[in-house]
Amino acid sequence: MPAFLLYLVHTLFPPDTRQPTELGADFMILVTGIGIVYILTRYKKWRWLWREWLTTVDHKRIAILYLIAAIAMLFRGGVDALMLRTNLALPNVQPIGALEYNEVFTTHGTIMIFFMAMPFIFALFNAVIPLQIGSRDVAFPRLNAMSYWLFAFGAMLFNISFVVGGSPNAGWTGYPPLTELAFNPGPGESYYFLSLLIAGIGTTITGINFLVTIIRMRAPGMTLMRMPMFAWSTLVTSALIIFAFPPLTVALALSLLDRTFGSSFFTLGHGGMPMMYVNLFWLFGHPEVYIVILPAFGIFSEVVPTFSKKRLFGYTTMVISLVSIMFLAYGTWVHHFFTMGAGPTVNAFFGLSTMLIAIPTGVKIFNWIFTMWGGRIRITVAMLYQMAFIPTFVVGGATGIMLSVVPADYQLHNSYWVVAHFHNVLIGGTVFGLLSGLYYWWPKMFGFILNERQGKVGFWLFVIGFWVTFLPQYLLGLEGMTRRMYTYPFGFGWHELNVISTLGAFTMGAGFIALVYNILWSLRYGERDLTGDPWNGRTLEWALPSPAPEYNFARIPVVHGVDEFWAMKEQGMTLANQLRPQDVKALELPKNTGMPFMLGLSFFVGGFGMVFEWWPIAIFGGLGVVACLIYAAFDYDDKEPLPADVIRHTEGTFGRLQA
Amino acid sequence: MSTPAVSERHQSIPVEFADEEESIKITGFWMFLMTDMIIFASLFAVYAVYRSRTALGPTPQQLFHLGPTVLETLLLLTSSFTVGIAVWAMRHNRLRMVFGWLIATLVLGAGFVITEISDFVSYMSQGATWHVSGFLSGFYVLVGTHGAHVTFGIMWAITLLLQLRRRGLTAVTRRKLFTFSLYWHFLDIVWVFIFTFVYLSGKIA
Ligand code: HEM
Numbered sequence A: 001m002p003a004f005l006l007y008l009v010h011t012l013f014p015p016d017t018r019q020p021t022e023l024g025a026d027f028m029i030l031v032t033g034i035g036i037v038y039i040l041t042r043y044k045k046w047r048w049l050w051r052e053w054l055t056t057v058d059h060k061r062i063a064i065l066y067l068i069a070a071i072a073m074l075f076r077g078g079v080d081a082l083m084l085r086t087n088l089a090l091p092n093v094q095p096i097g098a099l100e101y102n103e104v105f106t107t108h109g110t111i112m113i114f115f116m117a118m119p120f121i122f123a124l125f126n127a128v129i130p131l132q133i134g135s136r137d138v139a140f141p142r143l144n145a146m147s148y149w150l151f152a153f154g155a156m157l158f159n160i161s162f163v164v165g166g167s168p169n170a171g172w173t174g175y176p177p178l179t180e181l182a183f184n185p186g187p188g189e190s191y192y193f194l195s196l197l198i199a200g201i202g203t204t205i206t207g208i209n210f211l212v213t214i215i216r217m218r219a220p221g222m223t224l225m226r227m228p229m230f231a232w233s234t235l236v237t238s239a240l241i242i243f244a245f246p247p248l249t250v251a252l253a254l255s256l257l258d259r260t261f262g263s264s265f266f267t268l269g270h271g272g273m274p275m276m277y278v279n280l281f282w283l284f285g286h287p288e289v290y291i292v293i294l295p296a297f298g299i300f301s302e303v304v305p306t307f308s309k310k311r312l313f314g315y316t317t318m319v320i321s322l323v324s325i326m327f328l329a330y331g332t333w334v335h336h337f338f339t340m341g342a343g344p345t346v347n348a349f350f351g352l353s354t355m356l357i358a359i360p361t362g363v364k365i366f367n368w369i370f371t372m373w374g375g376r377i378r379i380t381v382a383m384l385y386q387m388a389f390i391p392t393f394v395v396g397g398a399t400g401i402m403l404s405v406v407p408a409d410y411q412l413h414n415s416y417w418v419v420a421h422f423h424n425v426l427i428g429g430t431v432f433g434l435l436s437g438l439y440y441w442w443p444k445m446f447g448f449i450l451n452e453r454q455g456k457v458g459f460w461l462f463v464i465g466f467w468v469t470f471l472p473q474y475l476l477g478l479e480g481m482t483r484r485m486y487t488y489p490f491g492f493g494w495h496e497l498n499v500i501s502t503l504g505a506f507t508m509g510a511g512f513i514a515l516v517y518n519i520l521w522s523l524r525y526g527e528r529d530l531t532g533d534p535w536n537g538r539t540l541e542w543a544l545p546s547p548a549p550e551y552n553f554a555r556i557p558v559v560h561g562v563d564e565f566w567a568m569k570e571q572g573m574t575l576a577n578q579l580r581p582q583d584v585k586a587l588e589l590p591k592n593t594g595m596p597f598m599l600g601l602s603f604f605v606g607g608f609g610m611v612f613e614w615w616p617i618a619i620f621g622g623l624g625v626v627a628c629l630i631y632a633a634f635d636y637d638d639k640e641p642l643p644a645d646v647i648r649h650t651e652g653t654f655g656r657l658q659a
Numbered sequence B: 001m002s003t004p005a006v007s008e009r010h011q012s013i014p015v016e017f018a019d020e021e022e023s024i025k026i027t028g029f030w031m032f033l034m035t036d037m038i039i040f041a042s043l044f045a046v047y048a049v050y051r052s053r054t055a056l057g058p059t060p061q062q063l064f065h066l067g068p069t070v071l072e073t074l075l076l077l078t079s080s081f082t083v084g085i086a087v088w089a090m091r092h093n094r095l096r097m098v099f100g101w102l103i104a105t106l107v108l109g110a111g112f113v114i115t116e117i118s119d120f121v122s123y124m125s126q127g128a129t130w131h132v133s134g135f136l137s138g139f140y141v142l143v144g145t146h147g148a149h150v151t152f153g154i155m156w157a158i159t160l161l162l163q164l165r166r167r168g169l170t171a172v173t174r175r176k177l178f179t180f181s182l183y184w185h186f187l188d189i190v191w192v193f194i195f196t197f198v199y200l201s202g203k204i205a
């Protein structure tokens, strides 16, 4: 027995998970865990948690679940970032050593892309899309819950690696042969592959779900060319997801087979070929950067018209540029490894195709500016993020174009220039966009408005912090500092710029704290949104009360043009004053189910078993997955009636029923 | 179950599309097939690059037996035909016939899987495991993924039979049968590519 225990402790907690940072994290996890359990028990909330949240299939609640996860992951990824920046602040000063530095930049990148940006985007898809297109739910509510739990348990599997067994350490791209067993023993990389595989299934399903929702569930009269631009960007993003995630799945699965079952795909000997992985990964990876940027484009296309009190300029060209970006996104993946040596013809082709993307992107930038031109602009936090986005993203795009010049890329590749470029587009584009969308749709999701003054404080900290962090990194790149180095000596002239960059990073951290403080403060004191239309909005989600009732629309509206809600308001015919009691009909709502949660849990158990190659546990998890699927196949009880009286009552309490 | 009268919507639409909600699920299933198609496309690409990377192991020409693969082709193509008849019977409301042809499909599918496994076993008993070369890794994973899909399809068909027995032909079971047939035809098409690009061209080259 003691021998077994010793083995367990040694496997689960090897020496490198027993360092101060890890022990600190262990302690925090323990304290938070006990705190949560205590509160839930004390206030008898376990049933409530299960009934209302863990089994929910309501897209509006799933949105909130995604959002909570995304903000928690932003915190974790942010702490990682500050650890990295602290290590680099001064030459030869290393609070965390080389090994841990590798782990931290790996978890930082992976978490920020897969477990922060993606769920944040899905939070907004879920919160907004059905309301915006005049639908009662997404096409497949149960699959939607399944997507969430696969994501959530995937994220959990990834996050526990830090304290149980050891983190992955081969970068967010996980290139072989560095991820092969021979060079990287221990559970870390297996965590990486398995958690991304599990979360990836969920993401693929989300793509399918929203594609079908938008294609098949729009309100009558809402033709594709009358859809709000956020719905368009969701449509295009979903299509990108559907085509981009399968190659990632293959790349990860083959790596896992190499590691765990001894195949020879990416090995150095035995006819393996590491560059095959790199190709597959970027076949996913480049579309992925558009998967995270296009939703931000969609958000800005909603925010700008609302706060400029003008119709979106150039609707048709916006659609055309979205769709052409979608196609071009698949033709550029080689620009991530020009240095592979594919030859001048191939590199020239991919260099040019990369530059081409700047054209549709530029069209969009001009359209936003022309929408603001001559508009009655209101400077809200959502609008501020948009106005910061335009110059920031232009710089990020321009430095990307410079990278697409092949000879220049031979110099800049794997330098801090690349780090600065992609943070410039990811933070200046995606994160600014998501924060803008967060402030914009927050009242719709929660029924109260985030405080604008505090929001502006957070905004300035965040934006200034961003520039202070990343502008110096361009220069460091030009001065030859390569990415992923854990420290550097004196005398290279790098230290001033690095200190500045680290100061900027902490400023951004302060911006994050301001955001969280604002959320907590507004939860208590924030202005309640009683009208459902706090911003004088233009699209259908603002026609509903905030937050929307569980059935969304008591009666599905008929759409006559772009900006339908604006037209309704101009004609004095909003949904609020149209509904007569006899118009209300009984509905059927999707019924809650615990299956998606159990499925996620089974995947988690199975994945955990596979990470440590404890086969009985892995098989147990696998059987759980099969059991959940069989249960779902035989479960025909998936609807719940909602009587007309209940709807009348609800609409009545919102004051939306004619007497 | 919400089963709006089938005849309300256009008569010309096949029954499985008659119910709006079920027809949306069919659209969703097409999207799923698209993702699955890209999985196979990626695996084909990997195989195409790896087929010459035989290291110290056998080449495709030395390895493959055409006999079993021709048998597999026959079994699977026939099963595509039988599942087609099952769908025809479903559209004509002949439950017993649906049962018969679905079971036939299932049996043919099982024959396919058994043949494939025994073929793999004979390769491996000659020492051709996937550890040996990139080519063998690509081969086993491409063909094996297809085989795993067929196996999953068989289990799906069994649960489908049980549901049909309990509930008969409803809007839901019709849609499930129809999506199953889409899945099965899809696997058949993938197999045609495997047979030509992996086995036939491997044997000839
Ligand atoms: C006009 C637009 C853009 C162009 C021309 C462009 C070009 C490039 C090029 C050539 C590279 C490879 C550099 C190298 O590794 O040597 C690169 C890297 C990268 N880009 Fe962009 N890019 C653009 C927009 C974006 C956007 C919108 C995003 C994300 C929101 C993005 C995210 C990234 C990331 C994450 C990497 C580096 C990934 C890594 O190696 O870890 N880019 N970009």
Ligand SMILES: [Cu+2]
Binding pocket: A285, A286, A289, A332, A333, A335, A336
């Ligand atoms: Cu790229």
